[in-house]
Amino acid sequence: MECWAAILGDCDDIPSREHYISDSIFEGETITAFGLPWCNDKPISIGLGAATAKILCRKHNQALSDFDNEASKLSKFITLNIFDRPLVDDTTELNGRIIEKWSLKTLFNLGWLGALDRPSFTRLTPPRPIVECLFSGAHVPEGAGLYLVSGGLTNENYKTGLAWGSVRNHQTQKVLGMTFTFNGLRFVVSLLPTPGEEKIRMNGVVDGFDYGSANVTYRPRNITFGSNTAGRKIINLVW
Ligand SMILES: [Zn+2]
Numbered sequence: 001m002e003c004w005a006a007i008l009g010d011c012d013d014i015p016s017r018e019h020y021i022s023d024s025i026f027e028g029e030t031i032t033a034f035g036l037p038w039c040n041d042k043p044i045s046i047g048l049g050a051a052t053a054k055i056l057c058r059k060h061n062q063a064l065s066d067f068d069n070e071a072s073k074l075s076k077f078i079t080l081n082i083f084d085r086p087l088v089d090d091t092t093e094l095n096g097r098i099i100e101k102w103s104l105k106t107l108f109n110l111g112w113l114g115a116l117d118r119p120s121f122t123r124l125t126p127p128r129p130i131v132e133c134l135f136s137g138a139h140v141p142e143g144a145g146l147y148l149v150s151g152g153l154t155n156e157n158y159k160t161g162l163a164w165g166s167v168r169n170h171q172t173q174k175v176l177g178m179t180f181t182f183n184g185l186r187f188v189v190s191l192l193p194t195p196g197e198e199k200i201r202m203n204g205v206v207d208g209f210d211y212g213s214a215n216v217t218y219r220p221r222n223i224t225f226g227s228n229t230a231g232r233k234i235i236n237l238v239w
Helices: 058-063 065-084 096-112 127-132 195-203
Strands: 017-019 032-035 044-047 053-055 091-096 145-149 162-168 174-182 183-189 216-218 222-224 232-238
Touching: 017 058, 053 058, 053 096, 058 065, 065 096, 065 174, 065 222, 065 232, 091 096, 096 127, 096 145, 096 162, 096 174, 096 183, 096 232, 145 195, 183 195, 195 216, 216 222
Parallel strands: 091 232
Antiparallel strands: 017 053, 032 044, 145 183, 145 216, 162 174, 174 183, 222 232
């Protein structure tokens, strides 16, 4: 059975083709993907409707589908406020713990495909304590999970969809987490149950972005964007 949650021992034997990046979130857009095993060294554009792989059994796939709804609300709020109504103030409230679990699920989807370990494409084995949290109501251990990385969001750097990179131990090359931009908002999701702010800044400059001078906030309570001339946008996250 090809299922990254198989360590829980309760898979059903029906494979599913899971969207490894939830297509409902970006409404069928194409994304530019780099680092998938079948891209070689060239970035490719994928229509998200087709971006599926056998990575979860049906039972485990269905059990996590609610995470996509919360991430979809985040995506729609950003798109609406950058493109459709840039000048008005707007506020929304979302469940940070669910957004965090969605980002861990996406990390495991991509890691199981080998997409976080170039050029060897070694499969990431998800750590059991975090897998158990995703399938129960338990909280993700303190230190692991979602970090917001500073950088204003404007219609210049807004980009629909998801781009990602790996965070690895420099000595062992072990995958410790994932950097990702979500419609232009920059995050890191970490697997380590220890404070990650310093390690994230030690990434230095990656793809033109300087993590070394960034503000890094673990489990941010609010994310603001907009400017003095545009409306003020606030995403409140409840943890
Ligand atoms: Zn399963």
